[in-house]
Amino acid sequence: MRPGGRGVAGGDAAKQKELNAEAPEIPNLGKHITDLFRPYKTQLTVIIGLVIVSAALGIAPPLLTQRVFDDGLFPPDGIPNLPLLAWLVGAMIAAFVLSSAISVVQTHFTARVGNRVMGDLRVRLFGHLQAMELGFFTRTKTGVIQSRLQNDVGGVANVLTNTVSSIIGNIVTVIAAAVAMLLLSWQLTLIALVLMPIIVFAQRRVGQVRARIAGKTQESLSEMTAITQEALSVSGVLLAKTYSRQGAETGRYAAENARQIDLQVRQTMSGQYFFAMVQVFMSAVPAIVYLVSGWIIANAQGEGFDPGITSGTIVAFTTVQSRLLFPLMALMRIALDLQTSRALFARIFEYLNLNPAITDRPDALEPSERPGEAGRITFDDVTFRYSDAEASERATLDHVSFEVAPGEFVAFVGASGSGKTTIGSLIPRLYEASEGSVRYGGVDVRDLQQEALMDRIGVVTQDPYLFHATIAENLRYGKPDATQAELEAAAKLANIHDAISTFANGYDTVVGERGYRLSGGEKQRIAIARVLLKNPRVLVLDEATSALDTVNERAVQRALDGARGGRTTIAIAHRLSTIEGADRIYVVGSGHILESGTHTELITQGGAYAELYAQQQ
Structure with a gap:
């Protein structure tokens, strides 16, 4: 189950009613x-x-x-x-x-x-x-x-x-x-x-x-x-065409347009x-x-x-x-x-008048840069639910504890909906734990400055977002003052430089809406290059190589292996071949950590991991 599917933990969840009501009452308007x-x-x-x-x-x-x-x-x-x-x-x-x-x-x-x-x-x-x-x-x-x-x-x-x-x-x-x-x-x-x-x-x-x-x-x-944003986006148009629903989408827009005309009159x-x-x-x-x-x-x-x-x-x-x-x-x-x-x-x-559910405390701290602590991630008895109003519902994460030492490469695997993506979202404080604490460098992330925390964490998601701009502009989103040499170094590290060099305009190639002019693998590798250019202490890869073919997947994995020097890497993976070399693998199921160990240890145990591995093989 992914965070945000049904609501939000804490904050103004109860206050936030349907937000397109016609005329809400605002005190002291x-x-x-x-x-x-x-x-x-x-x-x-x-x-x-x-x-x-x-x-x-x-x-x-x-x-x-x-x-x-x-x-x-x-x-x-x-x-x-x-x-x-x-x-x-x-x-x-x-x-x-x-x-x-x-x-x-x-x-x-x-x-x-x-x-x-x-x-x-x-x-x-x-x-x-x-x-x-x-x-x-x-x-x-x-x-x-x-x-x-x-x-x-x-x-x-x-x-x-x-x-x-x-x-x-x-x-x-x-x-x-x-x-x-x-x-x-x-x-x-x-x-x-x-x-x-x-x-x-x-x-x-x-x-x-x-x-x-x-x-x-x-x-x-x-x-x-x-309706316009949904139906006329690249994804919306593609979906309508593949299901022959252009007429239905036009009808939906026409019906709302007729209502708008009546109201305007x-x-x-x-x-x-x-x-x-x-x-x-x-x-x-x-x-x-x-x-x-x-x-x-x-x-x-x-x-x-x-x-x-x-x-x-x-x-x-x-x-x-x-x-x-x-x-x-x-x-x-x-x-x-x-x-x-x-x-x-x-x-x-x-x-x-809505208050953000996640804000800095008045005395929020800078994340630790002490040797041996910078990049350390700790989950201490963490439970996560989507909102207090749904406390009776099964928790997405239920009393989860683990620690990732600075520089370690740790992977989380499990079936869809097991809670592994939620773990990746709690680390940069995109969501907050309902119970327990998530710590960076030994300090609860709720006591840290959000912006400073995010500066130290890089995230590559399963569905990378690229702007309708050039490759260079997309890469510089992570570091606006990056030189051309730095762009190329990051691209080489992500195994995308050679592909970019084949484009007529090179790094000045416009990628199109959401990067649709590129292949899935090219988008993924540009997203990886963008986060590597940021050079974070912690790298969170949420199915980051899922769109790559076998050859490119292995090339990117080798690049990421080389980029991990001194950097904590957390990989959320479905394809087990991408994380066989992890220092430690956690198997997540129904919001719990079922087992952990190296690839070899888990295969030898013959438990849930071994069963997943056998199914994929």
Whole structure:
């Protein structure tokens, strides 16, 4: 049984529910979002100042309009006051120009801050995912993780880049416009604002509906990304072709795509009737103002008093009113966007709030480099289960104890599911023991710095992973500053240099997605060369020669024999021919060590090893 097949030992296993739920509840979500802007307080202060000045300048022209009509065009004496009119028009134009210039500068600052915040969030999420334990990734679809990183973060981009300045600008504009309207006519202001509370209540209801649909939309996007990642990878395409399932895979994608289209349409249409109603109201208010103004003036004349409403007042009021109503509508749209984005932020922070199950202790130590201790591996009564919730299930490893001295070559053999791969995963602390301790250099690996421990351990897995890059770039992943001579020395040690030399581009040959342009044996040997370039104290080979033919297998085994000088080597093997020369062989079965000894000793004992050997022979 391989680690991670059903869960993870310890950590947040119980906490981590299905991670593609539509909209998880995140405590203090507003504070989490606000904290994203904390590093940019200075820039935000500048933006807020620019927005306030720009919004205030936007109110000046409507107020000047009243003076243009009442004092410039139609003064009491009936003769237009051209000097005053020229001054007022100049002031209006200056306000427009200055407001536009400030708006350009403010947009520049807003775009920079917003995109940096979004970039910080994306990098923070990526880094947090890198820190998660291996078991997290065995439980979660890669496509779902990619969707959180791309679709969800991308979905909040508009909120991060525009919302702060839009909210502040529109609020300042609304306040300034409301004050200006009151100064012009309190009677007309009441008429313009009488229905606003009803509209605000309706907006909140629409926002709740849109937030629910947004969560489902992102869930569907996650599933589409997962299907794409699975079906269009080299392995997925190969599997579909060999089983003639291309049509079924297309149908699966088409079904989720149809769901996505339906959700997108629902999200687009949710609130449209509301905004249509608001638009009608806002368009009708100026006409109502004209009617009410006429009624007030007519009644005032009949009563013999001055209502204070002139033609300039009406023109200025309707102009200012547009400066009020359109920002109000913008604020309503922003409120809906925020409610919608809240679901996306919740999905992002659901990941960010997960605690890695395996972390460094505050007083974590550097692994020992003392002679006679560096590279020593000890299992002391180790038991491993997949999670505390499954404690009643049979342990993958059950009270296992052994020790590997520095420089020894030790092998673990046994049937599939016996637990031998779990042993290899516990050594570099990819998983943690449920009971007992795993020690490196005499110190429990839980007391060591993870990164420093991994620097001293090299792992070659049964299924080597190569990037879609050149051979040289893949080799340098283990040692970024390696010289060409070091690359070639490691390749020769892994018996792959001669094969690389036959390629037209040599070490600059691009290996393709997951190395599919290479044979299985070539991929395996490049992976071995990569780990040898790292030059670890401990070498863990998990079926590392399984893809090699007999000739190459023996060549690599000879190379590994030569590379073992002073290095602890632990081989997890199924093919017994690869480990006959081991200093000690452990036979693992049902989570226990059944027997141990050299190849000759175990054959002589006639036990489980001898039976396995006879079957393979």
